[in-house]
Amino acid sequence: MTKHEVTLHINGEDRTLVIRHADTLLDVLRLQCGLTGAKPGCENGDCGACTVIVNQLPYKSCIMLAIEATGHTIMTIEGLKHSPIQRAFAKCYAFQCGYCTPGFIMNAHAMLLHDTSIDEPTIQEWLESNICRCTSYEEIASAIRMAMSTMNANLPDNSKPNSPST
Amino acid sequence: MIPIDFQYVAAQSVAEAIRQYHQFSTSDMSTRYYSGGTEIITLARLHQLTMDAVIDIKPIPAAQVCSIVEEKLFLGAALTLSQITSHPMMSRAFPLLQVAVNEIADRTARNKITLGGNLCGDIIYREAVLPLLVCDSMVRIAGPNGAKEESIHRIFRRTMQLKPGEFIVQIATDKIYRCAPFFHVKRRKMGKVGYPIVSAAAIRLQDNIHIALSGVCSFPFRSRTMEDWLNQKHLPVHQRIEEAIQIIPPELILNDYEASREYRRFVLRTVLEETLHQLGSA
Amino acid sequence: MTENCSFATDHMEACGHRATHVIGHSVGRKDTQDKVTGHAKYTDDFSDNTMLHAALLTSPHAHARILSQDTARAFAAEGVRAVITGKDYPNKTGSPLADRHVLAIDRVRYAGEPVAIVVADSLAQAEAATKLIDIQYQPLPTIQSPKLSYYSNTPLLHPNLNPYVGDSAEVNPIPGTNIATHVPIRKGNPQAMWAVCDEIVECEVSFPQAHHAAMETHVVIAEVAPNGDIDITTSSQSPYSIPSLMQATFGIHPAKVRVHTPYVGGGFGGKSSPYIEPLAVAAALKVSGRKVKLRCTREQVMTCLPGHIGLEAKVRLGATRDGQFVAAHITYWFDGGAYADRGVIVTRAATQDCTGPYRIHHVHCDGFCMYTNHPPTTAYRGFGHPEQTLVIERAIEKLADKLSINPLELRRLNAIGPGDTTPTQARLTRSSIGDVQGCLVRLKQMLDWNGTATVKEGKTVIAKGIACVWKTSSTPQDASSGAIVRVNDDSTITVLSGVVEIGQGTKTVLAQMVAELFRIDIRHVNVVLEVDTKTHPEHWKTVASRSTLLAGNAVVRAAQDAIRQLKKTASFVLQCEADDIHIAGGYAYCADAHDTRAKIPIGALAKGFTFQDGHTVGEMAIGHGSYTIEHVTKLDPTTGKGVPGPEWTVAAQGVEIEYQKDTYSYRVRRAVSVVDCGKVLHPDLALGQIKGGMNMGLSLASREGYVYDDSGAVTNPQFRVYPIHRYGDHPTYDVAFLETPDLEAPWGLRGIGEHGLIGMPAALANALSNATGMEVNQMPMTPELLWRLQTNKGDGP
Ligand SMILES: Cc1cc2nc3c(=O)[nH]c(=O)nc-3n(C[C@H](O)[C@H](O)[C@H](O)COP(=O)(O)OP(=O)(O)OC[C@H]3O[C@@H](n4cnc5c(N)ncnc54)[C@H](O)[C@@H]3O)c2cc1C
Ligand code: FES
């Protein structure tokens, strides 16, 4: 099996790796970079457990080749520290087994990068890309609202943050 | 984990893509154009697709255009479905396409799935083709023998009829179609993400309904005979719909995990009713 | 809400009337940081570049004879280290009945059955080589319906059932038939009572098998050391059951098997039977000295691994005019699939609780777990009870309709309580059963139940449906748990327990118990989250909502033991009676001491106490505790008489739906649960368990289920075509708790891990039946099902 050297820009670092062209980004992150936060749940683009952020947009890393990501900015859950959405997931018990959590957090984080005052249908449109079998989704909904209000509270022109409902 | 090995190259221009294709073919390598890659990756993982090389057409500027020239909307084949739905121009330029592709897959997947990939895929739904079928879009194709523009109806018969080495660069659609009154509906087994039991895209043009369907058969289609029946306004709606459905050979109606054949027929009936109603033809 | 609490003496300390400061409070979770940062490690997250990878080849046929197998090309492929087929391991495996080969030998009985394993340097190489294995099959006739399988026994799937080794207490296969197990319940004499009934209803209920959909697929890493020791890392709910299975399957001494379980990405019962562990070990034995990883794809989990059991059932229920239930006759034909696995125990669990939480004196029930050419089945959240509940609750709803009695009142009238007996004639006590009536009263309030279940507004119908739930565990009589509580030098405490952290938060609750007993902040209690069967005391299995009872009792005892030891050492130091020593806030002090200098940090007592002159008293404080389930007896093989579990958690649940008559579509607007959980130990975790269960139950009931092809192969083994609830599909969830203590359990707690799910299918079926006026007795309750019921009704006479 033929391998090639590529450089990926992940979580602020350049990583030079030897990969097959047919390797998915998910496999390269997990097996070669030791970044196991992105999870395989279906490897078919269906569950969102493998979601990472590339150039500010969420992608399912199981349906992207690693080589496609060269030259782009990749962020995995390991590169996300002390974000409002992580704190909100913690506070709202928005996870149980935690397997879907990195994917949900990355997707939600990307969503909040785009806009911090979004309506429920838009939240649903983004988040229905991910599956969680453990929680009731209400906890995740609360976490999104909490993260949104803390982010808005830090903006100068913001109105009052509403409290989470869990 | 993709069990097969293939070579990946990214083409920066149409010419380079064609050249690469030629090069691979002369070395006897089976080659595919690669756009979003979502179908290539998922089918390759399941051993349902093999190739020796892929040529990524996303970097090609011509495949990324989204612009209107002389009332024609040009859409690059490598635009992602998210780019199409979120482009500020689209809600006026081609609202039917916007709503139709917004129902394909889910938001994150749409960041990767491309218009061209959806049209050319093996997966039977190819829902992005529906708006193009009802709008008589033109398909701009590049290939070893140069560029050409063909009507979607010539080039899409159940599947895209491309010759070896050809790929879709752009889709062009005229204003009178894309700005016509439209209706789109997608009925799934359950929930808001998933393949269709029936999805329909329709426009009303000069009092006539154009309609194309996915999910009903193992290929998307637009049938003039069906439309003829639907447009027989002197007949009661119920009869127009029944006659239109009769056009489809029963054994071609899918019978699978999404829905039984009989139920699909029922859903199709309700979809047609709703379409006629919404487009003021009932 | 809280009942008076009089606990057994050895729990006095644990469960006195004193206000609790940690128990009963939402104190976060011990795994939070790991899980929101991506740092939490699950089995597949462990890898190194010396590891080999295994790929599984499974049968495409639902039933076929294997004519030939040629592995030469696969073995010659790049990177391949071993190719294993059935002939390499002639032994049978499976628990409780060893009815399958590790890899099929001469016959496959379901599409998805493992037939070969390839081990290679990389997973891609292993995967690629599976396609080079040439297997010739001769397809055989198949059987798909469990009821047909019962009546026809053709094809006979296990003609040599006789010699299969099984645990006779757990499984009762009938040679010469397709019956993998038969569980009879004979209580009273329904036959004689039908005449007394003023109203009798009958229903048939059915649903196909389904998928657990734990987001982590099954993964095992196995390594055989030169001395024959086997080291296994696995995403399992039952790590402690693996060593003995390895003995039964490969003749490996259990003491040579060590099992690690890190975080597990959801289980829901699907990881309770060790199904792929024997496959991974089979592979590892061929390349000994090398680690081998076997990870199932989603498609494999859905076709090859045991799923949720399917069912065809018939129920007959009779009552007097005033609504008293008199007699019930129930038959279950469970679709257990091609091999028995845990499906046979699920069958027993459903059968033993077949009536639901109702007082019925005359009960005749037969539970059959049938062999079919479908994938095998195992535990699924609720373990036989969502299934049992759907069957009886549909009959009750129909009865209420016939008798014109308010369905909620009918349930209240017949609610089981202390002094009544269950179908297995177990007599209930105030402690062993929760408050069914109380749950219903509360449900009535929360659901704004006013007696009528439907309101029509044009094409829209708003309808409600309710169901009552009970569940006991089907634990073996010796189900046990052990715990160790260590006192550290810095006055923190470390807890070791064999419970697997699959998301339910039990380890946090165990830490709470220790914090409560030591009267310290929960932050000072560490709980080891992974499990290692060599170093952690055994915990039976992380299933059956039993972990908090078993492990909780063990941890309470271990903590009390450690405290006793600390007190003893402290009594030497402080020169007072051990009984007068208090342990709180990380200190030991004498009860009447006002002198703060006399407070000794418990860390200073951890290894005995050393005075300034170096003189040491006392010994190292290590608390140990264990608990074995009590009062559970075997069921009598002919009448079913016996005590299947220690206590029954009860609940009342309801849903409100919005149904569109023209499209047969509907939306669940809200779902309500009232659960008698004995004691709420951690409100947010309890809520999460119940709501998560409700969500899973509504998803299962409304949209999930395998669709088979003509031969019995699953045609929808991907989330793309197997819809499950996504964000936004969920309704509003309302949950309330009652607290009727179980006197055997720490702080009176009752298991709640499954109960949120159990009543959801029945409540939804009742709501849809009320909305449509049809009998909705099947899952999944898709618009297509409702359309078909209506069409069939229209076509009927
Ligand atoms: C989660 C998920 C859900 C989905 N749900 C739906 C759905 O509801 N409805 C639906 O219709 N589909 C659905 N799909 C299928 C999806 O449509 C295909 O995966 C996708 O359309 C392929 O697009 P792509 O850009 O990734 O194509 P690729 O994978 O890059 O290519 C697909 C095929 O088209 C060829 N090709 C690509 N671009 C061109 C071109 N410009 N010219 C010529 N040939 C080309 C390739 O060679 C390949 O054979 C879903 C997919 C996913 C991952
Ligand atoms: S693993 Fe990528 S979407 Fe499921």
Ligand code: FES
């Ligand atoms: S927390 Fe387990 S799947 Fe979401």
